[in-house]
Amino acid sequence: MAGLAILYFAWVRERIGRDEQRIDHPGAETTIAALLDTLAAESPGHAAAFADRSRLRAALDQRFVPLDTPIGEARELALFPPVTGG
């Protein structure tokens, strides 16, 4: 089964202590929010990074999506705070 790459940026990356991890694909029906519940149990860093969902944003295959979006066939999930460029 193909995997899912998860990328972390800014303070999400700092709290987790790594910029990327690869997992077995959790299945097309699984939402990002459900996956976050699973990942939060992996380490105190994950739990801290995902504690306040209102400050968390996500992208599937480089497109912004709400956290209740099913992962579908995506191969890359990115998790980060609201962007502050420009």
Next chain:
Amino acid sequence: MAPRLVVRVGPEDFDPAAELARLEALPGGAVASFTGLVRDDGGLEALHLEHYPAMTERQVGEIVAQAAGRWPLLGLTVIHRHGTLPVGARIVFVGTASSHRTAALEACAFLIDWLKVSAPFWKRTIRRDGSGAWVEAAAEDDERAAGWTRE
């Protein structure tokens, strides 16, 4: 006619005068631009900008395509830096050229408003006392960007 597009994302500095000269060389007669710099808020030494390269390319490409489809532009330049940038350094440049003053001005404002809310960059402050923090997103930025879709 499709506008002349220049999009650059990287750590390198840029020369606003040279970028403006390239836009002025187009036959439009109207050029607008915005340059964003690292602001000294008292005690700030530098900003560190992190980004998500694959998504930055996609998002900037989409914003540029939207501007080119919405206004009659002859030229459009977007430059965004990342890395560690000291106080006073240039961060971002948007330039537009058109035969119409309002098209140049509106497209320029649209581009910088949308870059702020949809390009995946994150700023971290580096202060002279050694402390630092991630910059919080401003709700007013979302409102400004959303304003362009209500019109």
